[in-house]
Amino acid sequence: MDLQLVGKRALVTGSSSGLGEAIARRLAAEGAAVVVHGRDRARTEAVAKSIREDGGVAGIAIGDLATDTGAEEVRAAAVEDGPIDILVNNVGVYHPAARWGDTPPDAWAEVYNVNVISSVRMVQRLLPGMRERGWGRVIQISSVTGHRPSANQPHYAATNAARNNLAASLARELKHSGVTSNAVAAGGILTPATQDFLVGMGRAQGWGETWAEIEPKTVALAPNDVGRIAGPDEYANLVAFLAAPAAGYLNGTTLHIDGGAYDV
Incomplete structure (x- = not known):
């Protein structure tokens, strides 16, 4: 299926490894010019170089999205070769062993800043251009823990619920604009x-x-x-579809991709 992404430019945050890297590679394989983002320049450049060697178009943006300064640095680098049409807010942190009793409020604030406010920073910087052009895609990467939390990682689960809510609220803000906003709630990622x-x-x-x-x-x-x-590529396939013109009637929703998860 031709997703018609040739001529589109995409920024995938947190794409120097893991799921973000898989998403950037998939979008590039579909013809989009991608901006690979990370904090480590060597790793970020290595991913972009590999994408180019595979025939794709890729640039880089270096910066810490947990700060306004870092977010502005990423925006400036991302739009250097043209405006961003597709924003995939993937960057995030998690602490698998964290529990209610040993997770202080400062840790909650830190995770919320990275997992939620970093997305807001990039939306506020890149959305105006999408609205002006009358087309765009904003995709939040969250987790099934946002609607099925456990006792572990309570702060992480809460941020994923916020990401899903952010996607729905943004869709209301963008009504009739040609820009859509959705979230992907991922299950386990190998x-x-x-x-x-x-x-x-x-x-x-x-x-x-x-x-x-x-x-x-x-x-x-x-x-x-x-x-x-699931492997990262299985999630990347869904993100690529959401980024495509064919997904234009999907808006304000959270798509759960978890293999049909159920409670024991």
Whole structure:
């Protein structure tokens, strides 16, 4: 399916690794010019270089979106070669072991600043141009924890609920503008960092030594009807569709992609 993204420019925040990198690669493969964002210049440049070697168009933007100064640096770099049509707010932090009893208010504020306010910073900087041109896509990457929280990571779950709410509110603000706003609530994402964490946890629990032995046990902790953890590319495919003209009637919604997750 031709997603008709040739001629569009996309900024994917937090795209120097993990899910953000997969999204940037997918958009570039569909013909969009992408801006890879990160705080580490070497890693960010490496991703952009790899995309270009694969035939895509990619630039970089370096900056810490947890600050207004960093967000402005990212905006300036992102629009250097042309306006941004697609904003994917992916940057975020999480702390898997955090619990109510050991997560102080400062930690809540820090996670909220990175996971929610960083998105607001970029929306406020890039949305005016989309409105003027009468076309654009704003996509928030959140998590199923936003609507199905557990006792772990309460601050992270709360930020994902806020991201979903932000997407819906922004759609109301943008009505009849040609710009859409949606969120993707992701289930488990099998990035290298996630796999390393789960292998360490599995070994500590006595579930085995290899990923093949440990994966079935980890899926049982958060079961779904597919029976596995999704790879980043599976989420990137959905984001690419939301970015396309074909998704123009999807607006103000949160799409859950979690393999049919259910409670045990």
